[in-house]
Amino acid sequence: MTHREKILVVDDEAVIRELLSEVLQDDGYVVESANNGQTALELLRSSDDFVLLFTDILMPGMNGIDLLREAKRLRPSLIPIVMTAYATLETARAAVKEGAYDYVLKPFSLSEIKLAVANALERHRLARENARLLELTQLFHISEQIATIRDENHLLSFVLKTALQRVGATRGSILVTTSDGKALEIRAGVGIPGDVLGAAVDLDRSISGIVAKTGKPLFVNDIREIPELARLARQLPETSFISVPLEQKGQGNGTAADTGSSNHRIIAVLNVCQKARGEHFTEGDLKVLSILANHAAAALQNVRLIQDIEHAHLATVESMALLLEARDPYTQFHSQRVRDVSVAIAINLGMSPQDIEVLRLGAAFHDIGKVGVPDRVLNKPDRLSPEEWELIRRHPIIGYSVLEPIHFLKQGHLDVVRGHHERLNGNGYPDGIKDKEVPPLVRIIAVADTYDAMASDRAYRKAMPENLIIAELRKAAGEQLDADVVNMLIHLITSGQISKTNGNNR
Numbered sequence: 001m002t003h004r005e006k007i008l009v010v011d012d013e014a015v016i017r018e019l020l021s022e023v024l025q026d027d028g029y030v031v032e033s034a035n036n037g038q039t040a041l042e043l044l045r046s047s048d049d050f051v052l053l054f055t056d057i058l059m060p061g062m063n064g065i066d067l068l069r070e071a072k073r074l075r076p077s078l079i080p081i082v083m084t085a086y087a088t089l090e091t092a093r094a095a096v097k098e099g100a101y102d103y104v105l106k107p108f109s110l111s112e113i114k115l116a117v118a119n120a121l122e123r124h125r126l127a128r129e130n131a132r133l134l135e136l137t138q139l140f141h142i143s144e145q146i147a148t149i150r151d152e153n154h155l156l157s158f159v160l161k162t163a164l165q166r167v168g169a170t171r172g173s174i175l176v177t178t179s180d181g182k183a184l185e186i187r188a189g190v191g192i193p194g195d196v197l198g199a200a201v202d203l204d205r206s207i208s209g210i211v212a213k214t215g216k217p218l219f220v221n222d223i224r225e226i227p228e229l230a231r232l233a234r235q236l237p238e239t240s241f242i243s244v245p246l247e248q249k250g251q252g253n254g255t256a257a258d259t260g261s262s263n264h265r266i267i268a269v270l271n272v273c274q275k276a277r278g279e280h281f282t283e284g285d286l287k288v289l290s291i292l293a294n295h296a297a298a299a300l301q302n303v304r305l306i307q308d309i310e311h312a313h314l315a316t317v318e319s320m321a322l323l324l325e326a327r328d329p330y331t332q333f334h335s336q337r338v339r340d341v342s343v344a345i346a347i348n349l350g351m352s353p354q355d356i357e358v359l360r361l362g363a364a365f366h367d368i369g370k371v372g373v374p375d376r377v378l379n380k381p382d383r384l385s386p387e388e389w390e391l392i393r394r395h396p397i398i399g400y401s402v403l404e405p406i407h408f409l410k411q412g413h414l415d416v417v418r419g420h421h422e423r424l425n426g427n428g429y430p431d432g433i434k435d436k437e438v439p440p441l442v443r444i445i446a447v448a449d450t451y452d453a454m455a456s457d458r459a460y461r462k463a464m465p466e467n468l469i470i471a472e473l474r475k476a477a478g479e480q481l482d483a484d485v486v487n488m489l490i491h492l493i494t495s496g497q498i499s500k501t502n503g504n505n506r
């Protein structure tokens with residue numbers, strides 16, 4: 001049977017070293033030996049694949065207990081077994097306290113040695129398997145969580161926090177490749193100054209840039225030993241760090257050879273540094289971060305794909321709405337003008353970018369329900385009959401029902417479409433909501449829509465002059481229309497920021 005586990009035998013007696021080496025080598029283990037504690041520690045430092053340490057307790061110089069303590073500090077996963085001729089309770093207890101797994105009494109039989117080694121290795125194997133299972137379960141759970149996130153910034157900060165937690169690091173960042181692929185942007189950070197978020201980082205002048213360009217992770221335990229990296233790391237006081245790339249899947253052939261030539265496949269770089277209590281990073285940390293980076297890359301791609309699809313859908317709906325108006329020469333470009341006036345008012349009222357975006361799109365298709373109103377009614381130059389009025393009054397509800405099934409539209413979009421003819425005093429349609437029931441975005445489009453109706457020619461009348469429009473708006477303010485919104489629009493008109501000839505471009 002061949003084992004390949006590496007065992008270190010430490011004893012000041014050459015006979016014991018040779019005997020143990022021979023027996024264990026016969027069993028297929030790789031064995032190295034040392035005749036004192038210092039030499040043993042040097043061997044442990046130079047090689048990280050020792051699994052088992054067999055040490056005598058009573059040795060000149062460093063004794064076995066001290067060696068054990070140092071060895072465990074250096075290689076926490078090492079399994080120590082002590083050999084002693086004086087199996088007093090005290091030495092055994094001291095050895096166990098320092099992490100010894102077992103002890104054998106001198107003089108020992110060969111079968112005793114073999115049994116102790118087999119037991120220790122079995123325990124080691126089980127412990128490793130358990131740890132790996134636990135790790136896998138946790139990573140699986142994390143990847144499930146990652147996959148549910150729909151917002152890019154939220155995703156990046158979740159990935160960074162999880163990465164730091166998993167490897168016990170206290171500082172880190174995620175940099176995302178810019179759309180032209182020529183730089184990286186700092187998009188998430190923990191333990192770094194807040195004002196660097198959003199900053200661009202040159203590919204040639206940063207450690208993240210190297211990782212993005214090569215597509216290979218960097219695992220550095222002492223950056224001072226790598227001058228070309230240390231030169232790039234002025235901003236990092238730490239010596240030890242791991243940087244892993246987030247690689248885009250499904251493009252290129254995925255071979256290592258083509259990663260160097262193209263940096264477009266690396267969509268982000270994850271950096272962690274400063275492990276708690278000054279410990280060094282391990283190969284295990286690198287592995288965990290690489291798996292996490294894999295999941296994060298897939299999730300990031302998904303989030304972006306979904307965003308692209310949503311934008312494409314919304315753009316389609318928007319152009320359909322604008323196209324619909326082309327059939328009516330009097331209202332052509334009406335929605336675009338209402339959109340632009342609404343957005344101008346919302347910006348000047350200090351609304352959030354998210355609300356402004358909802359209003360922009362909602363305004364663009366606010367009249368989409370006119371698709372359900374016959375042309376002869378829409379374009380009628382004469383007075384409308386009550387039945388024809390009823391048809392017109394249905395268009396906000398038709399628009400609402402057309403758009404409602406589109407799941408990526410927000411409630412705000414639907415409110416704007418359904419509510420743009422509502423009035424604060426409850427005299428509007430279709431629902432006759434009033435006062436606080438009328439949402440802020442609806443108040444804005446109601447004003448913008450009223451304004452454009454007065455400011456442009458209609459089948460049944462010409463556009464009204466500006467002073468009359470302002471007078472009408474003032475009359476409606478506080479009664480039918482929101483006074484703050486009206487005041488803002490009048491301010492924009494009188495200061496020349498909105499003019500009725502602007503959009504009236506047919």
Ligand SMILES: [Fe+2]
Pocket residue numbers: 366367395420421
């Ligand atoms: Fe309308």
